[in-house]
Amino acid sequence: GQNIDQPTEMTATEGAIVQINCTYQTSGFNGLFWYQQHAGEAPTFLSYNVLDGLEEKGRFSSFLSRSKGYSYLLLKELQMKDSASYLCAAMDSNYQLIWGAGTKLIIKP
Amino acid sequence: GAVVSQHPSRVICKSGTSVKIECRSLDFQATTMFWYRQFPKQSLMLMATSNEGSKATYEQGVEKDKFLINHASLTLSTLTVTSAHPEDSSFYICSARASLVDGSMKETQYFGPGTRLLVL
Numbered sequence: 001g002q003n004i005d006q007p008t009e010m011t012a013t014e015g016a017i018v019q020i021n022c023t024y025q026t027s028g029f030n031g032l033f034w035y036q037q038h039a040g041e042a043p044t045f046l047s048y049n050v051l052d053g054l055e056e057k058g059r060f061s062s063f064l065s066r067s068k069g070y071s072y073l074l075l076k077e078l079q080m081k082d083s084a085s086y087l088c089a090a091m092d093s094n095y096q097l098i099w100g101a102g103t104k105l106i107i108k109p
Numbered sequence: 110g111a112v113v114s115q116h117p118s119r120v121i122c123k124s125g126t127s128v129k130i131e132c133r134s135l136d137f138q139a140t141t142m143f144w145y146r147q148f149p150k151q152s153l154m155l156m157a158t159s160n161e162g163s164k165a166t167y168e169q170g171v172e173k174d175k176f177l178i179n180h181a182s183l184t185l186s187t188l189t190v191t192s193a194h195p196e197d198s199s200f201y202i203c204s205a206r207a208s209l210v211d212g213s214m215k216e217t218q219y220f221g222p223g224t225r226l227l228v229l
Contacts, residue, residue, distance in 0.1 A: 042155040096118055096222035
């Protein structure tokens with residue numbers, strides 16, 4: 001079956017670095033998405049990876065290893081506003097999204 | 110874990126026809142369901158929020174007469190795109206919010222796989 005796993009909750013300190021991991025199993029693969037969702041708001045697009053490697057975008061970076069079915073989202077210089085849920089979603093061969101349950105990131109001063 | 114399904118997964122229709130998309134929570138009751146529209150590599154745009162047994166709440170700029178939402182039961186919400194036009198072609202995603210009562214309230218939002226609509 002198709003499956004996405006990511007940690008339920010993580011805690012980090014303001015100014016630090018945190019890595020949120022995501023593993024996936026899908027029927028075919030057409031890319032992996034990361035979204036940020038603040039409570040009560042719609043998910044905001046962060047990144048899309050379809051090739052192996054690291055893509056950096058400001059304080060956020062996303063990594064993909066297709067052979068391992070693994071991705072991570074790296075957040076640097078954490079700010080209090082980064083407290084949110086981070087959703088990992090893989091797109092299968094039918095261009096359907098398989099969603100992780102989300103990782104709630106708590107930032108402490 | 111909780112599963113949300115959408116049907117159909119993809120649909121192609123002629124301009125002027127209506128298309129119904131179903132969103133079901135398969136193993137939990139969802140008092141609230143959300144409908145989103147996604148453009149390639151962009152954020153999900155919330156279209157409307159539907160609560161079981163009541164009228165949907167539409168976001169600004171979304172035509173409620175064009176995008177009809179019915180949340181008839183705790184496990185089913187439908188989005189009907191009426192008189193579809195090519196500009197309605199998009200990826201429509203629903204999500205369902207589960208309210209688990211086990212001494213305290215825990216709310217989690219689960220997303221469906223999406224429905225790809227192409228209007229010719």
